[in-house]
Amino acid sequence: MALPTIIAIATFLLPQLTSSHQKVDPSPQPLLDEGMGYEHVERLIHVLVQVRSHHPDRDKLSYERLINHALEGMLNSLDSFSGFYHPETYSFISEEKREPSLPGLGITLAKSHDRIMVTAVHSGSAAEEADILPGDSILEAKGHPASKLTLAEILETLQGPVGEHVPLTPYRASNREPYEASILRRVVKTSAVPTAHFLDGRLSSNLKIGYLYLSKFTAASHREIEAALDDLEDRGMEALLLDLRGNPGGLLTAAISILGEFLPPSTEVVFTRGRNPEHTSPAMKTPARKRRNRSYPVAVLLDRESASASELVAGALQDLGRATIVGETSYGKGSVQRVIPMGNAALNLTIATYHTPSGRTPQARGIIPDVKVSISDEDRANLGRQRRRDSLTPDQRQILDSWMDPVVTGALQAVSKQ
DSSP states (O other): OOHHHHHHHHHHHHHHHHHHHHHHSSSOOOOTTGGGHHHHHHHHHHHHHHHHHHOSOGGGOOHHHHHHHHHHHHHHTTOSSOEEEOHHHHHHHHHTTTOOEETTTTEEEEEETTEEEEEEEOTTOHHHHTTOOTTOEEEEETTEEGGGSOHHHHHHHTOOOTTOEEEEEEEETTTTEEOOEEEEOOOOOOOSOOEEEEOOTTTSTTSOEEEEEOOOBOTTHHHHHHHHHHHHHHTTOOEEEEEOTTOOOBOHHHHHHHHTTTSOTTOEEEEEEESSGGGOOOOEEOOSOOSSOOOSOEEEEEOTTOOTHHHHHHHHHHHTTSOEEEESOOOOOOEEEEEEEETTEEEEEEEEEEEOTTSOOOTTTOOOOSEEOOOOHHHHHHHHHHHTGGGSOHHHHHHHHTOOOHHHHHHHHHHHHO
8 A cells, every 4th residue: 555545544544533532531631732643643654664665574564563563662651551452462361351360370460661570479379489579570481581472472371271380480680680480380269368367475565466468459358358357356456467568459449448447437538530520530438337446556568569459548548547557668559540442452541540538649659658667578588488388398487487577577666656
């Protein structure tokens, strides 16, 4: 097709494409340079024609491939969470409920430039037992260089039967060199609240302090949290450590319900702001009723992997003076995404930011703790081992018994002062 013809078609289609977008967002706010779009679309088409005319690798020159990669670059340039799902990736993610995770391994992956990054390690999973940490990058998967594969190809490569050993080569920046890991694929049934108990009396001075670890915010999380709190309270709990370290977030509704356990009924806890009116919401409130009054001191434990709904809970409790936040500054995801299907592909587009009661957003900033505690990679690894203590050998448990969790230590000091 001749270049003038392509440009003419693109010029004709641009208003229609804008109109099509309006079907997704009925009231978009216009940009000041809206009328300048044609010349830039023309430049894009010039580049497309030049590439197809001169590049020697014909296998990479289909219109679909080139346009999809151009769209990927466009979305990736906006923010850390917007992205373009290629057809093969979107197909896989749709089957997995739009989460690029590998349930048998217990990791969630994302592609950043040429790197495949571990964004979450699921509690009690085989990946956690292999000491893989969020933030590790995967260099090789089953012997295949990850940099040469799409996210969909990596996910497909890592599929397999239960009982299979999956060789990975992760890289951790603090180690400055790759390491080898073999993960035994298995089915793990996990609870959102895998740990709820009292801390050792030697650590908690004169107070009877409960410890509750929440791994994710799911539809069942509130019910599990409520039951765990009831049990600890019935046994005399006087203060609580709520551990959200490594919690990547989850359902907003679950986070709001859990906040309702610690705040008065109908308390405003979160609202969203977007460019378009439909993406700006009034303040969302905790449930209008609650079963118990939970007024004891609370400390919330965070680390650099606590994200999204975890940051909402910590930020709201901090703003309202209900809890002391202890640990590291959190991840910094305070944005809202919408998946917009585009034929057999899709956009994952940031449409708004969410804000805590004071009006701040964690986006790109995180929640800054009241009590900052440094956490080493060895501390992170020991925390993972502590959470799967039942699967450790006696020798491993003995080594772990000599470890003091620095964030728990800081949190104990905080609640004793409340």
